Amino acid sequence: MAEARIAVHTEATIDQIAPEVHGHFSEHLGRCIYGGIWHSDSAEESGLRDDTVSLLEDLDLPVLRWPGGCFADDYHWKDGVGPRDERPRRRNLFWAQGPEETPEESNAFGTDEFLALCERLDTEPYLAANVGSGDPQEATDWVEYCNYGGDTELADRRRQNGHEEPYGVTYWGLGNENWGCGGRMTPEQYAREYRRFATYVGTTDALLLDHDLELIACGYEGHEWNRRFLEEVAGAPWGKSFPLDHLTLHHYYGRTMSVSEADEDDYDEFLAEALEMERHIERIAAAIDAVATTRDIGVIVDEWGAWHPEATAESGLEQPGTVLDGLSAAAVLDVFNDHSDVVTMTNIAQTVNVLQCLVETDENDAWARPTYRVFDLYAPHKSNEAVRTSVAAPTREVADDDLTLVGASASIADEETYVTVTNLDCLEEHTVEISLEGDCPSETEANGEILFADQAPDLVATADNADEFVATELAISADTDGTCTVELPPATVAAISIR
Incomplete structure (x- = not known):
């Protein structure tokens, strides 16, 4: 007898799942760029690590955010263009670089290197402009350098640096965590700064460019902050105006839980904390609806993921990559699917070596972590129409709340229904x-795959065992009425395709 039941309401559509919901984030932090993506500061041609890039190519990244993070609001893009041997070496005010933990930035990896990476990956770039220590002219100049096809000095400089045609960068973030490391601003202060930057950056697509820019404002998990920011933006002397297309939030979880020292109760608390993502999305969307009634503004979660105590500034924010982290990513991706009507992009932190990265490297090898396998399993959802699911499943009390032990989301395209299911119970099969x-249809055909079926939640991915985390075939029992039944071992993620 089934212990959990999932009803997929194929006619109750939510919205299209934007491919950008499977986005990623890379910051000049620890070994994310240097040692992870870029192998040599002195490389004459491309210094990209082919093994890392090959893994990312296979994942089909829709969008990649750069250069930060906190790094973005102390970064001046002109330091990172032109001949590498002429680029200045600058401070890195927020993060140490490499195994020597040097708080310096070589600028060997800059705008053209990042955009070359995006072109190789066939991914959309998302650039984060410096609001905290920069000015509107610097941000607008960056847009011009990247996107203008005319005869200005900046467009010519791009050509001299090796890229004849404009890059066509669409996504521009104006600031990062400006309530914190980006200047410790009040919402009203940031709103005034944002409006100033957006005036100049936003004018370029009306005059210089043949494509529209998507402007992204920095929000906060403290949702009263978001309401105050939006109200101040709307209070411009010329009347109510919202010069933004998206508002962001960041959500990290697991800061008190070292996986190697945790028990099953800690696992439950960790997963429940990950699922708080839903409440944050609903609250930031409510703030937008309450204030910006004249503008459709999307929600971007451009930093999210597990952040364990092992990830410190001294370690370059590196931490083990475990099955449990992969399980949490699946649960959060289900939340994003269920809120596809408001969520326009997300960017897990971070792509390589740092925090809940998808790829890990050493000097010789690059390998996929469990979270990479989850993104691969969820890839068929991209661009599908999300539909409602109803889940009836056992729960377990966690702190002042209950953790539902089975989760799911579903989407449809053509005649296929794609359902992802998580067994969040790290103790029992369901x-x-x-x-x-x-x-x-009266007759259906189902097949599926499963992740982590024979692996403990605290199992860590290494170069030696990385291939053991690939998905395996899932046994499905299909009834004549189209109902499917599956057995999910503890801490597993499954995907079922129904035709």
């Missing part, structure tokens, strides 16, 4: 029944 509700 039998899960999946049924399609709505206008469905």
Whole structure:
């Protein structure tokens, strides 16, 4: 008998799942860029690590955010263009670089190197402009350098640096965590700064460019901050105006839980904290709806993921990559699917070596972590139409709340329904029944895959065992009425395709 039941309401559509919801984030922090993506400060041609890039190519990244993070609001982009041997060496005010923990930035990896990476990966770049220590002219000049096809000095400089045609960068973040490391601003102060920057940056697509820019404002998990920011933006002397297309938030979880020292109760608390993402999305969306009634503004979660105590400034924010982290990523991706009507992009932190990275490297090898496998399993959801699911499953009390031990999300495209299911119970197996509700064919065919079926939640991915985390075939029992039943071992993620 099934212990959990999932009803997929195929006619109750939510919205299209934007491919950018599977986005990523790379910052000049520890070994993310140097040693992770870029192997040599002195490389005459491309210094990109082919092994890292090959893994990222296979994942089909839709969008990549750079250069930060806190680093962005002390970064001046002109330091990182032109001949590498002429670029100045600058401070890195927030993060140490490499194994020597040097708080310096070589600028060997700059705008053209990042955009070359994006071109190789066929991914959209998302650039974070410096609001904290920069000015509107610097940000606008960056847009011109990247995007203008005319005969100005900056457009010519791009050509001299090796890229004849404009890059066509669409996504521009104006600041990062400006309530914190980006200047410790009040929401009203940031709103005034944002409005000033957006005036100059936003004018370029009306005059210089043949494509529209997507402007991204920095929000906060303290949602009263977001409401005050939006109200101040709306209070411009010329009347109510919202010069932004997206508002961001950041959500990290697990800061008190070292996986190597944790027990099953800690696992439950960790997963429940990850699922708080839903409440944050709902609250920031409510702030937008309450204030910006004249403008459709999307929600971007451009930093998210597990941040364990092992990840400190001294370690370059590196931490083990475990099955439990992968399980949490699946649970959060289900939340994003369920809120595809408001979530326009997300960027897990970070792409390589740092925090809940997807790829890890040493001097000789690059390998995929469990979270990489989850993103690969969830890839068929991208661009599908998300539909409602109803989940009836056992719960377990966690602090002042209950953790539902089975989660799910679903999407449809053509005649296929794609359902992802998580067994968030790290102790027990669960039998899960999946049924399609709505206008469905009388006969269906189902197949599926499962991750982590024989692996403990605290198992760490290494170069030696990385291939053991790949998805395996999932046994599915299909009834004549189209209902499917699956057995999910503890701490597993499954994907079922129903035709």
